[in-house]
Amino acid sequence: MPILRNCELRVPEGQLWMLLGPNGSGKSTLLKILAGLLNPTCGTVYVDRPKSFVFQNPDHQIVMPTVEADVAFGLGKFNLTAEEVQNRVSKALDSVGMSRYLKRPVQTLSGGQKQRVAIAGALAESCKVLLLDELTTFLDEKDQVGVIKAVKNSVATEQVAALWVTHRLDELKYADGAFCMEDGRIVMQMDGSSIANFLRNR
Numbered sequence: 001m002p003i004l005r006n007c008e009l010r011v012p013e014g015q016l017w018m019l020l021g022p023n024g025s026g027k028s029t030l031l032k033i034l035a036g037l038l039n040p041t042c043g044t045v046y047v048d049r050p051k052s053f054v055f056q057n058p059d060h061q062i063v064m065p066t067v068e069a070d071v072a073f074g075l076g077k078f079n080l081t082a083e084e085v086q087n088r089v090s091k092a093l094d095s096v097g098m099s100r101y102l103k104r105p106v107q108t109l110s111g112g113q114k115q116r117v118a119i120a121g122a123l124a125e126s127c128k129v130l131l132l133d134e135l136t137t138f139l140d141e142k143d144q145v146g147v148i149k150a151v152k153n154s155v156a157t158e159q160v161a162a163l164w165v166t167h168r169l170d171e172l173k174y175a176d177g178a179f180c181m182e183d184g185r186i187v188m189q190m191d192g193s194s195i196a197n198f199l200r201n202r
């Protein structure tokens, strides 16, 4: 039985869109298929920009002992000079508000700070599509807001398109748009003004 059907979505550059839906509606499956982490058993997937997936638990993503080394890690596959690596790392950390943690051992960071380091790693690789899987599940309110604001800032400054899977309706107020899934399909799309109406009438 198919899990997903006709899931077509467009997130404009420089915007953060949320993907909502009840448990089992297919959000994570869709995100992983878009990221190339899962292959569809049939059908075709098109994603027209370099993309990066950020996991719910940053400990599944962070591999190096310091913030600087971790953000630089993914750049090893490009042919960059040491200066170019340094520039990309500092620009990416700046856009998520983590510049001052450059030399910090990763294990001394909070969950939200680790999430921001993981996002910086994706940005440093110049990915233009960020796929974010329930990043705030394990975070307190302060870290939750810090991570969302970091993503908002980085999508705007780096002209990235971000798709954010969440269960938390309170996060909708940060979104430029949203898709709602049900039973493996995208059943509704909301732009910024529809979200504002929805939140007013909730």
Ligand SMILES: Nc1ncnc2c1ncn2[C@@H]1O[C@H](COP(=O)(O)OP(=O)(O)OP(=O)(O)O)[C@@H](O)[C@H]1O
Pocket: 003, 021, 022, 023, 024, 025, 026, 027, 028, 029, 030
């Ligand atoms: N590897 C798999 N093999 C078979 N079925 C799967 C697999 N992974 C997920 N499913 C099924 O696909 C459907 C969608 O699951 P998915 O995890 O994408 O939903 P979700 O909307 O992300 O749910 P949640 O909000 O609980 O995380 C569910 O019915 C699930 O049981």
